[in-house]
Amino acid sequence: MNAAHHHHPEPKLSHNQSKILACLRKTGEPMSAYAILDVVRKAGISHPPTVYRALNDLMRKGMVHRLQSRSAFVACGHGVCDGKFAFAICKACDRVVEISLSDDDQAALLGLAPDEITPEKVTVEIAGLCDHCRAA
Numbered sequence: 001m002n003a004a005h006h007h008h009p010e011p012k013l014s015h016n017q018s019k020i021l022a023c024l025r026k027t028g029e030p031m032s033a034y035a036i037l038d039v040v041r042k043a044g045i046s047h048p049p050t051v052y053r054a055l056n057d058l059m060r061k062g063m064v065h066r067l068q069s070r071s072a073f074v075a076c077g078h079g080v081c082d083g084k085f086a087f088a089i090c091k092a093c094d095r096v097v098e099i100s101l102s103d104d105d106q107a108a109l110l111g112l113a114p115d116e117i118t119p120e121k122v123t124v125e126i127a128g129l130c131d132h133c134r135a136a
Contacts, residue, residue, distance in 0.1 A: 011061050011080070016054040019043040021063055021075060029094055030072035067096065069125045074098075086124035092133035099124075 013021065023039045024031060031039075037051045045051060055073055058064035062080045064073050067087060077098040084101040101109070106122065113119035 011063075013061075014054070014057075015043075016040075016045055016050055017058055019045060020051060020054045021058055024064060024073060024075035028075075030067050030070050030074050030089075030096060032072050036073070065098070067125060068123050069127070070094075083121075086126065088126040088128065090130040090133055091127050092129055092136075095130045095132075097130075099126075 019040045020036055023036055027039075033048060033051050033055060036055075037045070037048060040051070045054075055064055055066075059066060059073075062083060063076050065076060065085065065087070066073055067089065069089070074096050077096075078100075081100075084103070084106045086099040086101055088097045088099060089095070101124075109122040109124065110119040112122075
């Protein structure tokens, strides 16, 4: 399940989107919306709805991903992507590795839905230990 990733040019971002994306890229680890708010407060972003709105826009643009299991957000490891991805997350250090999915991978995962549910999106998060934490 490691397909070629589909790159897109980076879209134009608002001030708030730029600050929040820069925050996520700089930390390089999953962050809750409130942790992001604490960091971007000095850039004049002081209200949770402002952070959530920017995060939603960045997710729509394929530049930020939400880790369902952590209620946290990470910057896309590829800059911008097409929404076909999964994650491997280290349980010990929270390291996140983005896994590109091919169209066939995505179709196979969506095909697992039972007949009474019409699938719209799939979220795959694999939990384990990274090489560093396993060796420790």
